[in-house]
Amino acid sequence: MRAAFASRFDDADPLAALTVGERPEPTPPADDWVTVELRATSLNHHDLWSLRGVGLTEAQLPMILGCDAVGLDPEGRPVVVYPVVVTPGDPRGVSILSEHFSGTLAERVAVPRSNLIPLPDGMAATDAACLPTAWLTAWRMLTTKGRVADADSVLVQGAGGGVATAAVALAVAMGKRVYATSRDAAKRDRISALGATAVEPGARLPERVDVVIETVGAATFDHSLKSAAPMARIVVSGATAGHEPSVNLRRVFAMQLEILGTSMGTPGELYELLAFCADNEVRPVVDSVIPFSRVEDAFARLHSGDAFGKVVIDHTA
Numbered sequence: 001m002r003a004a005f006a007s008r009f010d011d012a013d014p015l016a017a018l019t020v021g022e023r024p025e026p027t028p029p030a031d032d033w034v035t036v037e038l039r040a041t042s043l044n045h046h047d048l049w050s051l052r053g054v055g056l057t058e059a060q061l062p063m064i065l066g067c068d069a070v071g072l073d074p075e076g077r078p079v080v081v082y083p084v085v086v087t088p089g090d091p092r093g094v095s096i097l098s099e100h101f102s103g104t105l106a107e108r109v110a111v112p113r114s115n116l117i118p119l120p121d122g123m124a125a126t127d128a129a130c131l132p133t134a135w136l137t138a139w140r141m142l143t144t145k146g147r148v149a150d151a152d153s154v155l156v157q158g159a160g161g162g163v164a165t166a167a168v169a170l171a172v173a174m175g176k177r178v179y180a181t182s183r184d185a186a187k188r189d190r191i192s193a194l195g196a197t198a199v200e201p202g203a204r205l206p207e208r209v210d211v212v213i214e215t216v217g218a219a220t221f222d223h224s225l226k227s228a229a230p231m232a233r234i235v236v237s238g239a240t241a242g243h244e245p246s247v248n249l250r251r252v253f254a255m256q257l258e259i260l261g262t263s264m265g266t267p268g269e270l271y272e273l274l275a276f277c278a279d280n281e282v283r284p285v286v287d288s289v290i291p292f293s294r295v296e297d298a299f300a301r302l303h304s305g306d307a308f309g310k311v312v313i314d315h316t317a
């Protein structure tokens, strides 16, 4: 079957490590796994990290990339794939598709049957394919970790990204005052259109916020600390621009801040997210929908840094 996979690692030029070509059909490793016929997927920064060699070893190559998927189960029903799989031996106890088990950028993928969630009525496959990784991460950052129900205001850093646009759209839909930074003026205009107050990175906000959504890391972390209200939660799920920021501990203890790490979310949280989006007519922010036949273009778009929202791949085109 046709697939997009990491055939080697290239830290400086991750696109050069991407191969699109033939791979063997998936072989479910246990009786409770099934094969899903893929209909739509979306890219994540995770796929670029994998091509750079972050989180994978040479022994795991070639590795089919892709975490997100919507497809048809063996009975032909449309399903959303929850991408976290129990993985004995991994220090986290789990892994995300494309780490230990083949990913979704292929014609078919094998997953545990219990990882399949019915596609909500009326939701397009290309929209739902945005939800299981970036949107699920943003949902957990806001709800379980950030306890946004008790918050009035939220700051989202690097708001052009997949997780960040999700956090903006969800927090606005929840009725919060949302501030968002982006380095790019055009992206700031688009963030404003989502209902947030867009500012330049590092700009002083009109108020200190209760929840900060951090996926950028070193480039924005000091601003996150300075923008946090007393007792605020700074929730971190990524570090695109550096994972070793300097942290002013005086500010952490004096303002009684909580810095919380998080990854992905639970199946229950994915059900909650799907229901929230369906009930509130919230739809993912989609940068582009690109046919699977041009999957290399999709990677180039994500790598360019110009994308606003999710880069989606249509496997039916």
Ligand SMILES: NC(=O)c1ccc[n+]([C@@H]2O[C@H](COP(=O)([O-])OP(=O)(O)OC[C@H]3O[C@@H](n4cnc5c(N)ncnc54)[C@H](OP(=O)(O)O)[C@@H]3O)[C@@H](O)[C@H]2O)c1
Pocket: 043, 044, 045, 046, 049, 133, 134, 137, 157, 158, 159, 160, 161, 162, 163, 164, 181, 182, 183, 184, 187, 201, 215, 216, 219, 220, 237, 238, 239, 240, 241, 262, 263, 264, 302, 305, 309
């Ligand atoms: N832990 C988890 O479960 C989990 C899940 C999903 C993602 N992640 C992580 O979260 C991060 C974002 O993922 P994503 O898929 O949303 O990535 P993405 O779509 O590529 O977004 C990255 C965003 O970060 C901002 N950024 C990049 N470099 C920056 C810099 N030097 N200074 C300021 N801002 C910068 C950009 O925002 P502007 O252009 O708007 O400034 C960019 O749009 C990645 O590191 C990813 O690995 C973690």
